[in-house]
Amino acid sequence: MKKENRKKHNTSAIANKNQRRAVQKYAPIFLFPTFAAFCIGFVWPFLQGIYLSFFRFKTLRNIKFTGIDNYIAAFKDQQFFKSFLFTVVFTAVSVILINVIAFVIAFALTKDIKGSTVFRTVFFMPNLIGGIVLGYIWKIILDGVIYRFAETTLELNSTYGFWGLIILMCWQQVGYMMIIYIAGLQSIPSTYMEAARIDGANGFQLLRHITLPCVMPSITICTFLTLTNSFKLFDQNLALTKGNPAHETEMLALNIYKSFYESTTNMGVGQAKAVIFFVLVVIISLTQLYFTRSKEVQE
Secondary structure (H helix, E strand, O other): OHHHHHHHHHHHHHHHHHHHHHHHHHHHHHHHHHHHHHHHHHHHHHHHHHHHOOEEEEEOOEEEEOOOHHHHHHHHOHHHHHHHHHHHHHHHHHHHHHHHHHHHHHHHHOOOOOOHHHHHHHHHHHHHOOHHHHHHHHHHHHHHHHHHHHOOOOOOOHHHHHHHHHHHHHHHHHHHHHHHHHHHHHOOOHHHHHHHHHOOOOHHHHHHHHHHHHOHHHHHHHHHHHHHHHHOOOHHHHHHOOOOOOOOOOOHHHHHHHHHHOOOOOOHHHHHHHHHHHHHHHHHHHHHHHHHHOOOOOO
């Protein structure tokens, strides 16, 4: 009997080894199309963009090397700096609101509420709609409401424009973050909660000392996603306010777009702004990941 089991084990091990060899042998064939598409669609344009940021150009057939002049012009652009400040404020408010609302909804939907599956689907659905479509839909809705009570529109009042962007961003992103938080909440071992209740912990203490530390990985992911999505916001900004009034609601991505495509003499400045934008997003994202991961509970 032992010999038969050993023989079956050896046969299985040989089969698994041959399967791994086959996968390793043919893996490059299946990976190459995806890798080629990634290089053609992202890596090459990215490297070309960095290269062109050092040139003065209107078309790619007529370029002139200018060194760091484009970067100097970008940093001297006051509107670029104002757009950066507006983007930072918008990002801070949207990240806080989206994560708080998403966590509260997720916390409620993990408490055996009747119809919780339906609620999850409803909250998640806005994430399936394209940003530019949502922008125009919410522009019609908000302009109608605001004009009725204040006789103005999103494009005529920067305060309404700012909060219109916040409402749109929250409505689109909350459902997606809610799903991530639900996964994190459901992964908390029940033994932690039972032990804390035996020790006399109340609801707030459970939330503070058990729930939040255990869902820190989810908080890290959701904060990273909302931070990068808010900082890179473009299509909703273009559809909802177009940066009006007087560029007061113009975010960085929209400012770069206008600098590049509305330039009649030199697109290099817009390209330099795009490189600066990329560096800012990377630095901010890595900083956020460092601080949030340092607070995660090691099981």
